[in-house]
Amino acid sequence: MLNFSQPCISEDTIAAMAQTMRSGWIASGPRVLEFEAALSQTFGGRPTRTLTSATGAMELALLACGIGPGDEVITSTQSFFSTMNMIVKVGAHPVFVDCELVTRAIDLDQVEAAITPRTKAIVPTHFPGALGDMDALYALARRHGLRVIEDAALVQGSEWQGRPVGSFGDIATFSFHPNKNMTTIEGGAIVVPDEATARRIEVLRFHGIERLPDDTRDVAVASGKYNMSDVSAAIGLAQLAQLPGFLAHRRRLAERYFEVFPQIGNAVLPPSGVEGQSWNMFCVLLPYEGLGSTRQAFRAALRERGIATGLSYEPSHSTSLGRSLGYRRGQFPNAERIGDETVTLPLHCGMEVADVDRICEAIRDII
Ligand SMILES: Cc1ncc(COP(=O)(O)O)c(C=O)c1O
Structure with missing residues (x-):
């Protein structure tokens, strides 16, 4: 996994x-x-x-x-x-x-x-x-x-x-x-x-x-x-001494995602090509409905292929606490679209570039 x-x-x-x-x-x-x-x-x-x-x-x-x-x-x-x-x-x-x-x-x-x-x-x-x-x-x-x-x-x-x-x-x-x-x-x-x-x-x-x-x-x-x-x-x-290496490794993985991520209409990838950025996670927005599926099913299909994912993040205003403060769905369309469509793909220093290839291959296969 x-x-x-x-x-x-x-x-x-x-x-x-x-x-x-x-x-x-x-x-x-x-x-x-x-x-x-x-x-x-x-x-x-x-x-x-x-x-x-x-x-x-x-x-x-x-x-x-x-x-x-x-x-x-x-x-x-x-x-x-x-x-x-x-x-x-x-x-x-x-x-x-x-x-x-x-x-x-x-x-x-x-x-x-x-x-x-x-x-x-x-x-x-x-x-x-x-x-x-x-x-x-x-x-x-x-x-x-x-x-x-x-x-x-x-x-x-x-x-x-x-x-x-x-x-x-x-x-x-x-x-x-x-x-x-x-x-x-x-x-x-x-x-x-x-x-x-x-x-x-x-x-x-x-x-x-x-x-x-x-x-x-x-x-x-x-x-x-x-x-x-x-x-x-x-x-x-000890970690701080290794941080430059960690950041470089994460950057390599992110660059590989940009190279091999499958072409999917309406998908939104993170910003690419900006100098001096760190890569803690790689979140993509996918049009599940247009693909005749749901995010839950997509994540389950990745899990079946040994790939865990996360969600980053549900918008704060739509939580129970946010709603109790007077907010409601419909107020912040970008954050709501992110909340509905985002999936956090694996990205960490225990991975190799080949793992990114495998993830993107699995996504292509599921789509
Ligand atoms: C944007 C952001 N702020 C704050 C936090 C909280 O960090 P911590 O777990 O160190 O309290 C997180 C944790 O994921 C985060 O993503």
């Missing part, structure tokens, strides 16, 4: 993990500091902190921006559920807008039209293959005095005009879940504009605890626990 996603764990990574396990310090400690320094270098030296997930990173990013009850956050309905969930969890209202069909980038005209006096931030989600127009996004945010929190969970290693995501802009959040470009098992990171915000994140990620000058502790804000362990950080350091 070919998994649609799978981590790539080298013997070096296992050795680094075992060494930390034996070191006498396995919770947050020296490896976390080392990992944060190494990550920060990849983000142009910007302040970077690790957390237990990108979901936690999004929650703390919103809190660090002072976003809470009564505030509105404009975001694309095409994202993983965590984006919506964290906006709702901090007490704010998610104002959904549509995305572009091919790049899945947030629709900036709709963002501009959705701004009200209550709007505090824009949360765009980046997808593999192409980013939206980051210059236009930041110009829009500046014009209206809005914060930007980039959900970059899927795109560690992607660039905008030669600069890595996270190395510019306001706040960016990353995921190290096993199906991302590199992993710490569970884990995430946040890149922020200044050290004061980074210190705020440190407080928020560990119970809201602040150290007082007399070495006692105080809590002013009730917060949870989101600190990464040294064992995860040791895995992260």
Whole structure:
């Protein structure tokens, strides 16, 4: 069975993990500091902190921006559920807008039209293959005095005009879940504009605890626990050293998909040919109805041929939570078409180019 996603764990990574396990310090400690320094270098030296997930990173990013009850956050309905969930969890209202069909980038005209006096931030989600127009996004945010929190969970290693995501802009959040470009098992990171915000994140990620000058502790804000362990950080350091190789391998697989994917009328493939992009997943939209079938049947037929697939993503506004916030189907046609037709095909560093050939052959056969 070919998994649609799978981590790539080298013997070096296992050795680094075992060494930390034996070191006498396995919770947050020296490896976390080392990992944060190494990550920060990849983000142009910007302040970077690790957390237990990108979901936690999004929650703390919103809190660090002072976003809470009564505030509105404009975001694309095409994202993983965590984006919506964290906006709702901090007490704010998610104002959904549509995305572009091919790049899945947030629709900036709709963002501009959705701004009200209550709007505090824009949360765009980046997808593999192409980013939206980051210059236009930041110009829009500046014009209206809005914060930007980039959900970059899927795109560690992607660039905008030669600069890595996270190395510019306001706040960016990353995921190290096993199906991302590199992993710490569970884990995430946040890149922020200044050290004061980074210190705020440190407080928020560990119970809201602040150290007082007399070495006692105080809590002013009730917060949870989101600190990464040294064992995860040791895995992260080893994975980060391999990241360029992982990204290159993923790019080769994506290029092969573009070369051999069967011609199917109305199919929508990811954006191709944009320089400096990372490839966490390869999602295609297929016209099942026109083919006299359904997505469920198509996925089952691939599964019968030993090929697992995923769904990325059902639009947030059409979930029960989204509907309870007043949204309804029909509002965001691109995200809804993506939600209806998308299939995530296998793409990970455990695959070879021949696996892509086999997948495309299976698709041709099923069609
Ligand atoms: C776009 C996006 N944002 C956030 C997340 C959440 O990441 P994590 O599992 O690290 O919380 C994911 C996970 O798939 C994602 O795809």
